[in-house]
Amino acid sequence: MPRSSDDFDPPNHSLRLHRELGDAASRGPQIPDDIDAAIRSAIARQFQASTPVRRVTAWWLVAGAIAAVLFAAVGTAIWSAGRTALVPSQADGRMTIAAALREVERISPNSSQRAKAISDPRVRAILMAIVAISGTSGDAKPLAIAPHASFVVYDIMIDTEVQALAAWQCELSLPGRIAGIEGGDGPFSAPATYDRAALVTGRVMLAAIADGAAATGSMRVGSVTVQFDSEAPPPSITLSLACGRGAELIPARFQLLPRTP
Amino acid sequence: MNAYSSCRFCCLATLVVIAMWLGACASSTYERRQYSTNASSTPLGSTETRGFLGNSESIPRVRGPINETWIVARAPNSSSSVRAGYDVRGTGPGIGSLVACDRGTDGLPTRAFPLENTAVQARLEGPVASVDVSQRFRNPYGDTIEAAYVFPLPNDAAVGDFVLRVGDRVIRGIVREREEAEAMHRDARAQGHVASLLTEERTNIFMEKVANIEPGASIEVTLTYYNMIDYRDGWYEWRFPLVVGPRFNPPGERDGIGSTRVGGSVESDQKTHVEYLRPGARTDRGVQIDVAIDAGVPIRALESPSHTIVAAPPESSIATARFVGGEELANRDFVLRYRVAGAEPQVGLVSTKSADGKGYFALTLYPPEVVRIEKRAPIDLVYVIDRSGSMSGRPLAQVKEVVRASLGKLHRGDRFQIVDFGSDARGFGDAMVVVDDRSIVDARRHVDALNADGGTMVLEGLRRALALPSDEGRVRYLVFLTDGFVSNEAEIIGEMHKTLAGRRVFAFGIGSSANWAMLEGMADTGRGAVADISSGGDAVAVMDAFMERIAHPIVHDATLSLSGVSVDQLWPRRMPDLIAGRPVTVFGIYTGSGTSQVSLHGWSGSERVERTWMLTFANDTQSKALERIWARAQIATWSDDATWQPERGDEIRRDILATALRYGIASPYTAFVAVDGSRVTSGSDRRTVVQPVPMPEGVRYETSVDGRR
Numbered sequence: 012m013p014r015s016s017d018d019f020d021p022p023n024h025s026l027r028l029h030r031e032l033g034d035a036a037s038r039g040p041q042i043p044d045d046i047d048a049a050i051r052s053a054i055a056r057q058f059q060a061s062t063p064v065r066r067v068t069a070w071w072l073v074a075g076a077i078a079a080v081l082f083a084a085v086g087t088a089i090w091s092a093g094r095t096a097l098v099p100s101q102a103d104g105r106m107t108i109a110a111a112l113r114e115v116e117r118i119s120p121n122s123s124q125r126a127k128a129i130s131d132p133r134v135r136a137i138l139m140a141i142v143a144i145s146g147t148s149g150d151a152k153p154l155a156i157a158p159h160a161s162f163v164v165y166d167i168m169i170d171t172e173v174q175a176l177a178a179w180q181c182e183l184s185l186p187g188r189i190a191g192i193e194g195g196d197g198p199f200s201a202p203a204t205y206d207r208a209a210l211v212t213g214r215v216m217l218a219a220i221a222d223g224a225a226a227t228g229s230m231r232v233g234s235v236t237v238q239f240d241s242e243a244p245p246p247s248i249t250l251s252l253a254c255g256r257g258a259e260l261i262p263a264r265f266q267l268l269p270r271t272p
Numbered sequence: 273m274n275a276y277s278s279c280r281f282c283c284l285a286t287l288v289v290i291a292m293w294l295g296a297c298a299s300s301t302y303e304r305r306q307y308s309t310n311a312s313s314t315p316l317g318s319t320e321t322r323g324f325l326g327n328s329e330s331i332p333r334v335r336g337p338i339n340e341t342w343i344v345a346r347a348p349n350s351s352s353s354v355r356a357g358y359d360v361r362g363t364g365p366g367i368g369s370l371v372a373c374d375r376g377t378d379g380l381p382t383r384a385f386p387l388e389n390t391a392v393q394a395r396l397e398g399p400v401a402s403v404d405v406s407q408r409f410r411n412p413y414g415d416t417i418e419a420a421y422v423f424p425l426p427n428d429a430a431v432g433d434f435v436l437r438v439g440d441r442v443i444r445g446i447v448r449e450r451e452e453a454e455a456m457h458r459d460a461r462a463q464g465h466v467a468s469l470l471t472e473e474r475t476n477i478f479m480e481k482v483a484n485i486e487p488g489a490s491i492e493v494t495l496t497y498y499n500m501i502d503y504r505d506g507w508y509e510w511r512f513p514l515v516v517g518p519r520f521n522p523p524g525e526r527d528g529i530g531s532t533r534v535g536g537s538v539e540s541d542q543k544t545h546v547e548y549l550r551p552g553a554r555t556d557r558g559v560q561i562d563v564a565i566d567a568g569v570p571i572r573a574l575e576s577p578s579h580t581i582v583a584a585p586p587e588s589s590i591a592t593a594r595f596v597g598g599e600e601l602a603n604r605d606f607v608l609r610y611r612v613a614g615a616e617p618q619v620g621l622v623s624t625k626s627a628d629g630k631g632y633f634a635l636t637l638y639p640p641e642v643v644r645i646e647k648r649a650p651i652d653l654v655y656v657i658d659r660s661g662s663m664s665g666r667p668l669a670q671v672k673e674v675v676r677a678s679l680g681k682l683h684r685g686d687r688f689q690i691v692d693f694g695s696d697a698r699g700f701g702d703a704m705v706v707v708d709d710r711s712i713v714d715a716r717r718h719v720d721a722l723n724a725d726g727g728t729m730v731l732e733g734l735r736r737a738l739a740l741p742s743d744e745g746r747v748r749y750l751v752f753l754t755d756g757f758v759s760n761e762a763e764i765i766g767e768m769h770k771t772l773a774g775r776r777v778f779a780f781g782i783g784s785s786a787n788w789a790m791l792e793g794m795a796d797t798g799r800g801a802v803a804d805i806s807s808g809g810d811a812v813a814v815m816d817a818f819m820e821r822i823a824h825p826i827v828h829d830a831t832l833s834l835s836g837v838s839v840d841q842l843w844p845r846r847m848p849d850l851i852a853g854r855p856v857t858v859f860g861i862y863t864g865s866g867t868s869q870v871s872l873h874g875w876s877g878s879e880r881v882e883r884t885w886m887l888t889f890a891n892d893t894q895s896k897a898l899e900r901i902w903a904r905a906q907i908a909t910w911s912d913d914a915t916w917q918p919e920r921g922d923e924i925r926r927d928i929l930a931t932a933l934r935y936g937i938a939s940p941y942t943a944f945v946a947v948d949g950s951r952v953t954s955g956s957d958r959r960t961v962v963q964p965v966p967m968p969e970g971v972r973y974e975t976s977v978d979g980r981r
Contacts, residue, residue: 162465162949190456190467190947191436192444202435202444207936208628210446236443236949238456270950 175225186243386419416955424513427789430904434944445946498897520728528759604784658754661975664724693733695726756787766915836868865891
């Protein structure tokens with residue numbers, strides 16, 4: 012399905028591109044034969060793959076009618092239910108009214124400004140148009156962040172106060188999938204290793220040894236990127252172990268802190 | 273409809289059109305705000321010819337007069353699946369994106385593509401290689417991209433680590449079930465996070481994707497693999513493949529490796545897709561290979577038959593070698609050989625204990641290099657020659673040369689036949705031919721008349737060779753001479769398992785970057801061996817030596833027994849014949865430790881032979897690589913089972929998956945994924961740009977890519 016007015020007539024679009032390439036060629040560089048063949052072939056395929064759009068006027072009339080229906084239905088919803096009724100977003104990530112409203116909200120953080128903006132007929136028209144376009148736009152790529160699959164980074168912090176930390180190990184309780192292990196600061200800049208066998212059973216066990224001099228005080232010894240499926244309790248550290256330079260256990264306070272962008 | 277209604281409807285339609293236009297503007301604005309912090313990139317929109325690149329001033333490689341114009345990407349369409357290749361989701365021309373290219377100082381055309389550099393660091397310690405392969409990608413375009421690169425690794429490589437470097441931040445990847453890893457990568461890509469994915473497409477072909485590389489940004493991906501170093505004819509040989517050869521996909525194949533020309537009109541319909549540069553063209557990728565050898569015994573000689581290297585003189589058992597070059601030299605396997613002092617080894621053992629107390633070992637038996645020449649019984653020899661399009665030119669010429677010479681080595685009383693295959697299979701005749709002066713002359717004339725063309729229907733050649741009438745009491749040898757550039761390796765190996773019976777298979781790799789995964793699979797199945805007759809040296813001499821050896825196995829029908837330690841899960845399950853100059857390595861798990869008696873029993877001709885050695889199994893961790901190498905060998909055996917036992921497919925898949933996850937290695941069913949969730953990149957386009965590769969040296973472009981494949 013077309014995405015914008017430029018794409019409504021693919022053959023013409025392709026021909027225009029071809030013509031522009033030809034113009035470019037006439038100005039100096041020559042289009043290689045295979046590129047030229049590629050374009051011609053692609054144009055031919057496009058003709059085959061696309062339903063020919065011969066009656067543009069009729070199409071616009073149909074599209075206009077559909078948009079008008081959408082306009083009326085969603086406009087009524089806006090007036091009657093307000094913003095909260097429009098929140099459900101589409102899982103496929105296409106632009107939605109909710110996303111558009113969030114954008115309005117971002118631009119106009121003040122509620123009164125927001126109300127004014129939403130009540131503005133021009134904004135409303137834009138929102139309706141967005142809905143119309145997104146609803147018919149089969150080739151729209153995912154735009155919104157799908158809430159079911161967001162990635163969050165957690166920093167692993169260890170505070171050993173005056174004791175020098177030479178190695179550490181911990182087990183994380185993650186209500187999601189670990190997607191990366193980042194190195195920490197100072198002597199823990201190399202990413203921690205993880206227990207592959209434990210991960211098979213869903214346990215995330217990390218460990219690292221200081222590269223060089225052991226460090227004291229509070230430090231970030233690593234980070235993990237976690238993908239969450241849905242609203243879930245925050246991750247936590249269930250087991251932890253810190254060692255000093257002599258491989259002796261030392262007291263340490265472990266923390267898992269979400270990193271804010 | 274009356275005039276009033278028509279007018280009202282038209283007015284409404286006009287209003288809606290205006291609203292949609294406003295909406296489109298707002299939508300475009302929204303995209304930029306959502307993903308771009310600096311809003312500097314140009315989203316793909318109505319600026320067709322510069323959409324992808326944005327400002328053409330951002331193209332870094334243009335110097336002097338522009339003399340070529342290439343489409344490097346196309347606009348995405350509705351499909352969410354992304355194949356390797358350009359953003360091949362769009363089958364039409366969509367919105368063109370141009371990149372301008374120049375010629376390098378040597379006059380050859382260069383292209384601006386994402387892969388900037390490949391750096392390989394290999395540590396060869398005893399018989400085990402640990403290799404880091406770093407690919408550095410840089411985005412030369414005006415909008416955020418995903419880079420995709422299909423590249424080869426040795427077919428026994430156990431990929432055990434995967435690290436993503438973004439600036440000075442280092443992120444270790446996680447091995448997961450393939451579908452899960454792909455979904456995570458897809459999600460991260462859609463959400464604008466830098467993410468990388470490593471998948472195994474074949475045992476020796478991998479694909480790397482790096483999503484959301486911002487304009488001008490560099491991202492490095494490093495994988496680490498482990499494998500055993502080959503020992504051939506008295507030399508240790510370390511081989512690093514640098515290019516994937518163009519594969520032939522039989523009709524109906526959809527899970528293959530597609531080959532097309534860069535920017536070409538024919539798109540591959542295969543799962544994996546490789547694009548090839550035209551002859552003389554190259555990207556500006558650099559390649560460095562650094563090898564550090566610790567042989568454990570004094571090194572006597574060090575050489576590379578494939579590339580010019582800088583090597584420090586060996587100091588006792590330590591040596592280093594370095595190769596630095598551009599992509600024009602990355603069109604063939606890099607081969608490094610070294611010979612060590614001392615008597616020929618007979619047996620070598622590497623063993624280690626893991627943290628859970630489980631022991632892993634690799635036991636290598638080294639048959640003597642020199643064959644005791646004695647009168648042998650007559651043999652049947654069938655040459656199976658690949659005359660497909662990819663063999664055009666030098667490869668087929670080399671085959672003709674070695675077959676002509678080999679025919680002269682046959683004895684009176686031997687019989688032979690020649691089968692050649694391309695899109696079909698033909699032969700010198702329909703029955704075995706007795707060796708005499710006339711038949712040899714005719715056979716040489718037949719070989720000389722062969723022309724390379726068409727597909728690579730190995731199965732047709734195999735079936736024709738197997739259909740030749742056999743004679744009880746004669747051992748039949750099938751000698752394959754091929755580059756192995758096919759995608760249906762599993763089908764071929766499966767057919768061999770079912771139909772070979774007692775026939776032996778020897779596979780000669782032709783060309784500078786043959787498909788060793790298939791060649792070794794064929795030889796293993798046929799209890800034979802492989803030989804490389806293209807990596808420098810005298811091909812005819814290699815063939816001559818081989819002819820002497822194949823009829824004289826040092827030990828056949830061999831069995832291995834160990835006492836003192838308890839062993840389990842040995843791979844391969846069946847001991848192959850020991851052939852002069854071709855060691856055999858057995859991998860296994862052991863419990864216990866200390867000195868153990870290792871015994872080899874078998875037959876040498878009609879004489880029963882037995883060899884015994886006392887070896888020490890380790891009681892501590894000696895090598896972290898070994899358990900992964902063992903796991904890889906186990907997976908290889910299971911994969912081999914799957915080729916001829918399709919009814920066990922689900923069970924084998926489960927076993928492979930469990931082992932690959934347990935040992936954290938790449939496999940057909942696992943993949944590495946690394947996501948940098950700390951930030952969302954700017955840009956709105958995020959299309960995939962594939963890294964094209966050069967044609968392997970000696971392979972003719974015209975007969976190997978596009979259309980036919």
